[in-house]
Amino acid sequence: MATRNDYYVDGNTVRELASPQRREQERREREEREEMARRRRRRNAVQRNRARAMGMSRGYVAFLTVCVFMVAGSAAMLVHLQAQVTTRINSIASLQSQVNDLRADNDARYKRLTTSVDLSEIRDVAINELGMSYPSEDQVIYYSVENSNFMDQYEDIPN
Numbered sequence: 450m451a452t453r454n455d456y457y458v459d460g461n462t463v464r465e466l467a468s469p470q471r472r473e474q475e476r477r478e479r480e481e482r483e484e485m486a487r488r489r490r491r492r493n494a495v496q497r498n499r500a501r502a503m504g505m506s507r508g509y510v511a512f513l514t515v516c517v518f519m520v521a522g523s524a525a526m527l528v529h530l531q532a533q534v535t536t537r538i539n540s541i542a543s544l545q546s547q548v549n550d551l552r553a554d555n556d557a558r559y560k561r562l563t564t565s566v567d568l569s570e571i572r573d574v575a576i577n578e579l580g581m582s583y584p585s586e587d588q589v590i591y592y593s594v595e596n597s598n599f600m601d602q603y604e605d606i607p608n
Contacts, residue, residue: 505513575581590606
C-alpha cells in the first residue's frame, strides 16, 4: 500500500481520495505498530539485562567461594569452641564435686577425732603420770600480734 498526499492506491487501477476517517485509522495503526515495536525492543532489552545480571564472572564466583569457606570455617571454629567450653565446664563441675567430697570426708574425720579424744583423761594423765601442773600468773606472758595471724620468735621463751 503506497500513500501520497490525499490519495492511496488499492490495487493497480483504483484511486480513491483518502477520507479523514481512513487517515485517522492509518495513523492509529501506525502508532500501534510503533508501540508494539517499542515494547518488543524494551522486552528484548529487559531479557538481555536479565541474562547479563544472571551471569556471574569468574571473579565473582571466586569471591563467593571464599566467602562460603570463611563462613564455614567460622561456624566450625564456633562449634569447636563451644565443645571445649562444655568440656571444661564439665571438668570444673567434676573437680568441684571432688573438692566437696574431700571437704565432707575431712569434716567427718575431724569430728571422729575430736569425739574420740577424751580431754579429761588427757588432763589426768598429764597431771598424775607426767607431773604437769597449770601455770601460775607469773608464768603467763601475753604477746600482742598486729595485722597478722602469726608472730616471729626472736629468742627463747624464758623458763
